[in-house]
Amino acid sequence: MSRRNLLTFMLLLCGFLLAGMGRADSVLRDESWGTGTRRTMDVYTVPARSLAPVIVMVHGGGWRIGDKGNPGLAEPKAAHYNAMGYVFIVIDYPLLPETDPLTQAREVAHALAFIQQHAARWHGDGRHVVLMGHSAGAHIVSLLASSPELVRQAGAVPWLGTVALDSAALDVGRIMRGPHLPLYDQAFGNDPGYWSQVSPLARLGARPAPMLLVCSSLRLESCPQARAFAAKVASLGGTVRMQPEALSHRDINITLGKPGAYTNAVDNFLRSLGGAMP
16 A cells, blocks of 8 residues: 555544544433433533523333334434534433323423533533423423423423424323223323323413424324314413324324424424524
8 A cells, every 4th residue: 555545544544533433422322310210311412612402302102112212213303403503312211110101291300400400511501491202202291381380399490392293192081081092091090080180281271381282184183182282272372383294103203303394394483482593
């Protein structure tokens, strides 16, 4: 190998190694937000210029399965929102059967409090946080939006807004009184009093932070429940946007962050909240 070719090879190798180091440094894996199992998060950071707004993503899985490594959960969202100036954080939380959905909401509220208090570690601004969740995660973030007392009890403070990605569990009583999948029995049991405690629609009694409700128009229950929830938010003087999408439940999750009208609409909601979106 000639000296010129050797030099070229060494330069390319150094560039590759440096690029790899940059990618590793941009994601902090398994950071703890609490003690015990399933209280960790992956933090997709942005360069340290000024404190950046933060998106906290809550995974789905029927309240029983799934984790922050769910395919399509972090990516392409993390790359897209990092590029727009957001710190993107994906959290784990305890699951059924050890932890019921109401306790899961309390756990996510504790994670939110931790992130708000420690966001500067990752160049984030704890005063500018958006909660986002898909499926069961969308139920949890909507329940927190409807239940400010759960947030206060965990030591968290109000956040900028909430993005619920295709929850069909906004009106738990309606679900449980009609035909439904067995996963709802496993999550919500047979006590109507408990149904009210875990129903975002039933608990909603005051104007929440601005909300975006994305729903699959291909599912029977998703958009009707989102529409009823949005009407109640509006009646309380709140700001809410409904976004029906002709996408499957899965695709509403895995396509967010890819170029297109769907991602643009979510981005427009985030712009309305203020922060780093140009």
